[in-house]
């Protein structure tokens with residue numbers, strides 16, 4: 001049904017959004033990506049995302065969101081920014097409503113490109129306190145976007161109810177396990193793939209990976225990993 005339609009994936013080059021990109025490529029005839037440059041701690045994040053988009057042959061638009069840094073001081077006092085369900089390195093300065101802004105800009109871009117499907121890797125399962133990652137927010141925003149632009153957007157959140165192990169399973173089922181594992185950037189220290197192994201993002205990612213690999217071994221599903 002959706003095979004003849006066009007979609008835009010909110011894409012950071014991390015595990016979650018890269019898995020979403022593979023998912024979208026299966027679901028839609030035409031897929032593009034949008035990546036937000038908000039002065040990431042590691043410029044490498046943008047380069048990694050660009051490299052993945054290029055290798056998967058999907059157009060990428062990088063939008064300058066550096067204005068977020070003007071709002072950052074409000075967020076610098078947060079003590080809970082160490083762990084998140086969002087993929088990619090955390091911004092050094094988390095800002096309330098960041099996802100609201102990103103998805104709104106993504107929608108404006110998508111409409112210009114004739115795409116009504118928007119895909120985001122937000123996830124409520126590992127919800128760690130960001131209200132604009134919740135399913136109810138996404139549904140609400142979907143209505144608001146449609147009203148604001150008189151357009152029939154459909155927001156897709158394929159990871160919304162998956163835990164980290166299940167997200168690895170999805171990548172595997174999409175034939176993307178090795179690609180996602182080796183190419184994506186999650187580590188706060190800017191190390192691609194399995195990362196530094198020490199930072200909170202790496203620990204979270206590795207815990208999910210190990211859980212998935214254990215489950216896969218236990219149920220005898222496939223054997224193409226050498227971990």
Ligand SMILES: [Zn+2]
Nearest residue numbers: 187196199202
């Ligand atoms: Zn790390």
